[in-house]
Amino acid sequence: MLRRRLILATAAACSAALAGAMAAGAMTTDSGTSGTGTSGTGTSAAASSGAHRQPAARTAASAVQLQTWLYPGSSGDSTCTAPSEYADNRVKNGALKPEYWSVTSKGKVTLETTAAGLCNTYSAANVADLKAHSAYQYPTISGMTTADVHALVSSSTNRADAVSQLTSFVVTNQLTGVDVDMEDYWSWSAADFTNYKTFLGQLATSLHAQGRKLVVDAPAMTEDADFYDYAAVSAKGVDELDIMAYDEEFDTAPGSRCLPITPLAWLKQVTRYAQSKIPDPSRLVIALPSYGISAPDPCDLDAVTGNIQFSDMKHSPGFSTDPSTIAARRDASSGEIRWVSGGKLYDYVDSTALNSKLAVLTSLGVTKVSVWSLGGGNPWFTG
Incomplete structure (x- = not known):
């Protein structure tokens, strides 16, 4: 989700302590010989695909509500395997969050449908399938650029239209609520953030009046910043704030090897900071990655290919x-x-x-965990 549109576009075309820890970690070349500082145990191909069973992981997973996102794709895209993956009921007691809407450059909300040839998007059959395999359904509205977000939230007319459209849709289809994923946070103006909060407040009020809920996706942070405020956003009536704790590679220092997607020490920092702002565990979701990346070595942040699904990573x-x-x-x-x-x-x-990342979260008392994303055989928790 975080920086997702840019990452997907690239994929389709084909602090210092953390850096030190990463550099000391395992690294190999084509020959498969080990570098220094390796730890952990090997896994078989079955383990890599999520088939291996570990009692410790099973215990950790049972302690949390699991959620996951699905995003649209054209027929034949690896993301289109998502329904066959959640069919195993891995989130039967949790939530499925398909991207049903996108924000246009004019600030309007467009419904993405299977009739347009896209998988993981809206149809009556898709809604029924989601309900059959999850306890909660939160279709996502996606706005990935500052320009699109600005066009929506800065206009009172666009905000009102979006609130009406989203609320009417989830009520008619008897869905749990709406997941708002608006990004490019770092480029927002102060006015954009203010208007964004206004939009969230209006949407929350409308959804709550109909017995529906609002989930909001937020950037990973370890300290206060000007561009986003967890507590201020949550105060707008947000039922769950979903912290996207991945893509730390984009914070790599110039000339260094790319940082991991989610270093464990950083994950702990992100989670503890989020908990300091959202102390109620029922209102806080921490999101983990299930995908791959590639990048030049040393790291070139403009040439990172992200969101590589396992079927392609192989x-x-x-x-x-x-x-x-x-x-x-x-x-x-x-x-x-x-x-x-x-x-x-x-x-x-x-x-x-x-499993290792989940263990960090459960040790900190996190009770809700989301995963980006299903499709392409992306690994899942064992157990």
Whole structure:
């Protein structure tokens, strides 16, 4: 979700302590030989795909409500396998969050449908399928650029139209509520943030009047900042604030190897900061990554390819399912699988890495965890 549209566009075309910990972590070349500082155990190909079972992970997962996002794709795209993945009832007691709406450049809300040839989007059949495999359904409204967000929230007419459209839709289709994913936060003006909060307040009031709920996706933060305020957003009637705790690679220092997607120490910082602003665990969701990235080594932030699904990651140069190679490549600071081939870094989150991240969250008392995203055989928690 975080920086998602830019990441997807790139994929389709194909603090210092954390950096030190990452550099000391496991790293291999094409030959599969280990670097220094490796930790963790190897996994089989079945473990990488989420098939392996571990009692500890099963205990941790049972302690939280699990949620996950789905995003649209054209027929044949790897994301279109998402329904076959949630069909195993992995979130039967949790939430499914499909992207049903996008914000246009004119600030209008467009419904994305299966009739337009897109998977994971709205149709009566899709709604029925979601309900059959989850306890809660929060279709997402997505605005990925400052210009689009500004066009929506700065206009009282556009805000009112969007609130009416979204509320009417979830009531008619008997869905739990709405998930608001508006990003590019760092480029928002103070007025944009104020208007965004106004929109959220209006939407929350409208949804609550109909017995529906509002979920809002928020950037990962470790301290107060000018561009976003968890407490101020939550105070607008937000039922769940969903912190997207991934894509730390975009904070890599110039000339360094890209940071992991979600370092464990950073995840703990993000979570503790969020809890200091949203102390009620029922209103706080921490989101974890299930995808891969590639990037030049040293890191070039303008050339990071993100949101690589596992079905595509398997075709990356140097990819291996050999347990000893996986063990050698497992990064101590994140649990992720990382290696360098042909001057490019590859990094993906497998089930073991997801379990490690979940263990951090449960140790901190987190009770709701979301995953970006389903589709393409992306790993899931074991158990």
